[in-house]
Each structure stands twice: as structure tokens, then as C-alpha cells.
Amino acid sequence: MISPDIIEEVKRLADPVVLIGARVRLWKSGIAYAGSCPFHEERQASFRVYPKDKHFVCYGCGASGDIFQFFQRADGKAFPTVVRELAASLGIVIPPERPATAQEQRERGERASLLAACEAAMSHWQRNLWGSEGEKAREYLAERRVTDEAARAFRLGFARPDWHDLERALGAAKIAHAVQHAAGVITSREVPGKGVRYHDRFRDRVVFPIEDIQGRVTGFGARTLGAEPEAKYLNGPETPLFKKSRVLFGLRQARDVIRSTGRALLVEGYFDVIALHQAGFTSAVAACGTTLSREQVEQLAGAGCMELVLLFDGDEGGALAAARAARVLLQANLSATVARVPTSSHGGQSDPDVLVARSGRRGMEEVLAAAKPLTEFLIDDAVQRHADGIGVQAPVEHKLAVLRAVMPFVLATPDGLPRATFERAVARRLGIDIGPLRQELQRAARTERPGSHP
Ligand SMILES: [Zn+2]
Incomplete structure (x- = not known):
């Protein structure tokens, strides 16, 4: 039952x-x-x-x-x-209908104890953030323009610059080292002659809890506060609870808005998500340091997303990120548009986070209003790169280069109307006939290995 x-x-x-x-x-x-x-x-x-x-x-x-x-x-x-x-x-987990086997019971128990450990760790880091020792972290968040209200709503925390702060706190809560370790919040090392020693994974960092759609903390991302040349962002490891490719930061907070509007905004960073929510764009989510995956697209569709707006940086990296996300979106046949944050004339930064700070809600609305359909973005991007932006007037060699660049995306698009529309748009932009273009695509489809990347 x-x-x-x-x-x-x-x-x-x-x-x-x-x-x-x-x-x-x-x-x-x-x-x-x-x-x-x-x-x-x-x-x-x-x-x-x-x-x-x-x-x-x-x-x-x-x-x-x-x-x-x-x-x-x-x-x-x-x-x-x-x-x-x-x-x-x-993303709702249902226990199996028949009586659970001993193995399944063990796994279920393990999941429950990992969830409890993640929750306890996050609560501890939250207490750190709002306690007397959290001043430095609170100052940093203020510098990044995160309000206290948003910091609480996103359940941000602070991992102290201490090797054993969390380990001790969880130990006091009777959470075994093995469980802490499996939950990914502490790491271990072998000390010769002394056996295994444990220490906190996150130190001197602001911690972002990554929740599933039901709001359970399953993993963590963390931004360093230290000056040492270490990784700026550190994700927790993959655990039985936490698969990076299956989670979206902000989905729990964005869930209801996505469902009522049918729209979601995909950005790249934790601070982008928070800045957008603060500015009233409450459907923003981020893939945590990964290329958008099929599972993440399924989660979004399951949450009621019918149109995804990719809001990426205006630089080369942003274009690349959009192109990487494109394939999986085209395959899933989820309608998508691409909005690019213009690079500012001074400083050169172009994150959504910075744009909101610079130009406010109005500035962001303008950027979103200028969003292009994904297929149009892909064609324009290829024409920009390979045909000096001129399309129809470009030399044949350049047109072929454009064609080669967009081909993997056209091939990823489901047969029928979506594919035909895409093909026609490419033909129009390059001023070539649809017949030869289709032949070229068919040839490419035969030679392309499944799953290979552009
Ligand atoms: Zn009927």
C-alpha cells in the first residue's frame, strides 16, 4: 500500500x-x-x-x-x-509495496540517518552564522548584498575556521563519525600508527544548503572567506542522498512560482539565485557547478516549468554554458530562451548578481525582455563565430563552418515540427536551400556517434 x-x-x-x-x-x-x-x-x-x-x-x-x-x-x-x-x-520517494527486504530496510535507515546528519550540520552552521562568531561571515554576505531575510530564507550558514567544530557538535548530538562521513560533512585521513582521524570538510566558509524539492537538505556548496589561494567554491561529495546532477539550488524556494507561472530562470551561481529572488525574480534556480543535466530538466518539468530562461553571463563563458545546456533542452523538447547579461563598460563583470546591484529590477527586466529563443541564439552564436556575423553574405566556407557548428543541436532536436522549424531557420539565416541542408544533416546523423558532444 x-x-x-x-x-x-x-x-x-x-x-x-x-x-x-x-x-x-x-x-x-x-x-x-x-x-x-x-x-x-x-x-x-x-x-x-x-x-x-x-x-x-x-x-x-x-x-x-x-x-x-x-x-x-x-x-x-x-x-x-x-x-x-x-x-x-x-522526486518523491515511495517505499516499495511488498515488505521491505533486510537490505532495503538498512538502506532506508541509512538514508534517514544521513538526512538527519545533513539537517543537524546545517542547523549548526546556521547557529554559527547568527552567533557572535558569525560576524565575519555576516559582513561578507552584506558585502555581497545578501539581506538577513534572504540569508535566513535560503538557510545559509557559516563553517568556522576550525578543524573540528562541526565534528564535535555532531558527536555531541550522538551522530557517529561514519554517518557524518557518509553525509559528506567531515573527511578522514589515515595517521600512521594512530589510525583514522576525522576533520571538518568545510572551514571558514559560507555554506549554502542544497535542498531537494521537498525542502530536505541533501548536500552543500560553500564559498571560502579565506584569502589563501584555495578553491573559491567547494561542493560536498556525491553521497547516497546527493547527486549533483539531480539537484537545483533554489528549487524549493522557486517551486510554487514556477508552478503558477510555468516559467523558470536558470542562472549559474548561488549568489545569482539569491540576488534574483531578492529583486523579485523568484523563479530563479541554479545547477550547482554542473552543466544542466537531463535529470535537472526533468525536475523542472515536473515542477511545472514549461519555459526555461537561461540567464547567463555576456562573456564567452556564458555563451559556452548556454550551448552546453542547449542539447539537453532540445532533446527534452522544453521550450527555452537565452538572455545574456551585458558586460559592464567598467570592471567587465557580467553576472546577474552584479547586474541586479547595478541596474536593479528594471535593468534585469530589460535583459529578460531581450531574451532570444534558444535555437535563434545557437544560430546567431555560430554565425558570429564562424561567419563574422554576416550570415547570408558570408563566403561558402564560412557558411559550412556555421552549419557544422549548429548541426549537433539540430540533430538533438526531436523529429517533426521542432526539427523542421530549426532547419528552416538555419537555411534562412545562411541563405541556403532547405534540400541540400537536409542532405547534409542526414549525412552528419549517420556519421555522428550517439552522445558525442559538439
Ligand atoms: Zn471524450
Whole structure:
């Protein structure tokens, strides 16, 4: 039996417009979304999805029900299967239905103790930040224009410049070294003749908790306060709870806004997320030091994101980051646009964080309003690089270079309308015929190894 709590949670988080919208083309119609019924043949659009009560009705054939009943009927699957699949896409963990094996019970117990250790560590670092020893860290946050309110909302903390501060605190809370170590908050080393010695992983750093969509702390990122030439940012290690490619910083805080607007903003850094939330752009999230992954895109889609705005730096690095994210977005067929933060004439910095500080909400709104569709960005970027920005008038060799640069992205786009639209846009921009372009693409598709990168 799946517990009623979990079924409720799935229902609460599931967005029927997004989920049903992936099967049936829906458009807004009053308080509902309308489309053609998938359960009977029709030319009209008698099918409605009501996002508020989370149910569907067909006024033609009378089919109706909640989100679970939709998928039971559409896919011919049993109720528990549908709940499980939806839960998985929303990142909700359901214990298996049959009695758990000893191994599973052990794993579940281990997960619970790791979650408890992460929570205890974060609480300790939060106490440090707001206590007398946290002054330096609070000053740093103020310098980065993080308000106390935001620091509390994002549960930021401070790891003292001490080798054993956290280790001692967790020890006092009866959390074993092995658990602390498995949770990634302490590290160990072998001391000859003395055995294993443990010490804190994060020292003299501001700590950012990385939460899952349900708000449980599963991992950490940390920014140094020290002057020594060490890593500016340090992520916790991968643990049974924490997989870098599966989490998004800020998703818990952004969740409800993403669901109600269907839109999310993807930025690069922790401070970018916080600066945007402070300025009222509360759908901002960040991939924690990784290229956007398929799992992260699934999380966003599961959270109700129908359009992702990539908000990256205006420099070379930002263009590269956008191109890296592009493939997975095109494959997932998630609508995306690219907004670039212009490089300032003085200082050359171009992070969203800096832009908000410089030009405020208005400045950011202008940047977002100038966002280009992802495919257009990719074409423009390639034309800029390989054809001096001139496109149609460029020499043939340059056009071919542009074509080679955009080809992997075109090939990553699902067949049908999305691919055809992309192909036509490339042809138009370069002033070439669509026929030869398709031939060239087909040749490339045959030679390209699956999964290879541009
Ligand atoms: Zn119907």
C-alpha cells in the first residue's frame, strides 16, 4: 500500500496542465485548459483540464477524473503504477509495496540517518552564522548584498575556521563519525600508527544548503572567506542522498512560482539565485557547478516549468554554458530562451548578481525582455563565430563552418515540427536551400556517434 500521505503529496505537486499537456495539446480557455479528447474521436475540443481542482472532464464522451485516473485510462496502467511514476518524476520517494527486504530496510535507515546528519550540520552552521562568531561571515554576505531575510530564507550558514567544530557538535548530538562521513560533512585521513582521524570538510566558509524539492537538505556548496589561494567554491561529495546532477539550488524556494507561472530562470551561481529572488525574480534556480543535466530538466518539468530562461553571463563563458545546456533542452523538447547579461563598460563583470546591484529590477527586466529563443541564439552564436556575423553574405566556407557548428543541436532536436522549424531557420539565416541542408544533416546523423558532444 502506498500511504495516503504520499498520494496526497503527489497530487499536490503534480501539475495536471503540464502532465496532461505533454499528451494533449492544451490551450487556455477561461479558468480551464481546452483540447481534443484523447479518449474519443472528435473534431471539436470538448476536453477540459481544470488546474485549480486538478481534474479533467470531456463534455463529449463524459470521461472525467483526477490526474491519476487520466494516466490510468490513457496508459492502461494500474493506480499504484501511475502514482509511482508520477512520484518518481516529482522526486518523491515511495517505499516499495511488498515488505521491505533486510537490505532495503538498512538502506532506508541509512538514508534517514544521513538526512538527519545533513539537517543537524546545517542547523549548526546556521547557529554559527547568527552567533557572535558569525560576524565575519555576516559582513561578507552584506558585502555581497545578501539581506538577513534572504540569508535566513535560503538557510545559509557559516563553517568556522576550525578543524573540528562541526565534528564535535555532531558527536555531541550522538551522530557517529561514519554517518557524518557518509553525509559528506567531515573527511578522514589515515595517521600512521594512530589510525583514522576525522576533520571538518568545510572551514571558514559560507555554506549554502542544497535542498531537494521537498525542502530536505541533501548536500552543500560553500564559498571560502579565506584569502589563501584555495578553491573559491567547494561542493560536498556525491553521497547516497546527493547527486549533483539531480539537484537545483533554489528549487524549493522557486517551486510554487514556477508552478503558477510555468516559467523558470536558470542562472549559474548561488549568489545569482539569491540576488534574483531578492529583486523579485523568484523563479530563479541554479545547477550547482554542473552543466544542466537531463535529470535537472526533468525536475523542472515536473515542477511545472514549461519555459526555461537561461540567464547567463555576456562573456564567452556564458555563451559556452548556454550551448552546453542547449542539447539537453532540445532533446527534452522544453521550450527555452537565452538572455545574456551585458558586460559592464567598467570592471567587465557580467553576472546577474552584479547586474541586479547595478541596474536593479528594471535593468534585469530589460535583459529578460531581450531574451532570444534558444535555437535563434545557437544560430546567431555560430554565425558570429564562424561567419563574422554576416550570415547570408558570408563566403561558402564560412557558411559550412556555421552549419557544422549548429548541426549537433539540430540533430538533438526531436523529429517533426521542432526539427523542421530549426532547419528552416538555419537555411534562412545562411541563405541556403532547405534540400541540400537536409542532405547534409542526414549525412552528419549517420556519421555522428550517439552522445558525442559538439
Ligand atoms: Zn471524450
